[in-house]
Amino acid sequence: MNLRRDVFQAIADPTRRAILLLVASQSMTAGAIATNFDTARPTVSKHLQILTECELLKQEQNGREIHYHINAKKMKEVADFIEPFRQMWEDRFNKLETIMKKYKSK
Amino acid sequence: MVQKTKINAEDGKQELVITREFDLPLELLFKAYIEPGIVEQWMGTKVLKLENKKHGSYQFETTDAKGNKYGFNGVIHEFSPNRKITRTFEMENMPFGVQLEFLEFEQLTDDISKLNMHVIYESAAQRDQVLQLPFAQGINMAHNRLQDVASKLK
Numbered sequence: 001m002n003l004r005r006d007v008f009q010a011i012a013d014p015t016r017r018a019i020l021l022l023v024a025s026q027s028m029t030a031g032a033i034a035t036n037f038d039t040a041r042p043t044v045s046k047h048l049q050i051l052t053e054c055e056l057l058k059q060e061q062n063g064r065e066i067h068y069h070i071n072a073k074k075m076k077e078v079a080d081f082i083e084p085f086r087q088m089w090e091d092r093f094n095k096l097e098t099i100m101k102k103y104k105s106k
Numbered sequence: 107m108v109q110k111t112k113i114n115a116e117d118g119k120q121e122l123v124i125t126r127e128f129d130l131p132l133e134l135l136f137k138a139y140i141e142p143g144i145v146e147q148w149m150g151t152k153v154l155k156l157e158n159k160k161h162g163s164y165q166f167e168t169t170d171a172k173g174n175k176y177g178f179n180g181v182i183h184e185f186s187p188n189r190k191i192t193r194t195f196e197m198e199n200m201p202f203g204v205q206l207e208f209l210e211f212e213q214l215t216d217d218i219s220k221l222n223m224h225v226i227y228e229s230a231a232q233r234d235q236v237l238q239l240p241f242a243q244g245i246n247m248a249h250n251r252l253q254d255v256a257s258k259l260k
Binding site: 024072075082084085086087088089090092093094095096097099100101103104 | 109110111112124126128130134135144147148149150221231234237239240
């Protein structure tokens with residue numbers, strides 16, 4: 001099985017990306033996650049299953065409840081993970097460079 | 107296009123290093139960090155206060171498309187013109203804590219300068235959260251757009 005490709009397939013879906021965002025701030029039960037979406041509960045369960053299978057989410061038994069939390073280590077393997085941060089600085093610094101070049105020629 | 111900005115964030119560490127070379131003389135690069143009007147332009151924020159001196163402080167305020175305001179502030183610990191700024195940075199009302207930043211400015215040639223930004227966080231977990239932030243915002247924006255589209259379809 002090509003696990004790495006699966007990770008990218010997992011985050012290619014907007015609902016699954018939104019789930020990752022939700023769970024990134026705090027671990028949550030499937031029910032709590034589902035209340036954030038208009039999608040039917042079984043659909044959300046399916047998304048959670050896919051995210052868990054490719055190890056982007058981890059399950060944790062908490063008494064009778066199962067909490068989902070993010071697997072930061074796996075998230076880091078996704079190239080996208082650090083790229084937006086880098087891109088944010090790249091954009092800022094490009095802007096800085098453009099502004100100061102104009103400043104110089106004034 | 108060549109990616110000029112490099113991020114070095116080693117696994118499990120509470121620090122990261124951002125480096126960038128600029129096609130600018132050192133003095134102009136440094137000026138971009140100390141002139142409030144210029145900082146406002148490239149950082150996309152309003153500068154409420156910027157005291158470029160030891161024990162000085164700074165305050166920025168950014169307004170998003172929806173009109174929400176976000177505050178940023180810090181204290182300057184070392185200020186050596188054209189060489190180094192050591193300062194703290196904090197996002198107000200956010201759970202990311204305070205970070206310590208060492209900005210080193212270096213002249214490579216008459217027209218090329220380099221910035222080395224060494225950032226230290228309170229913990230490795232906190233660093234990873236800050237690293238994830240633009241990723242999360244990207245997801246969030248995509249999600250909001252999706253909701254906008256979905257609500258129009260209803």
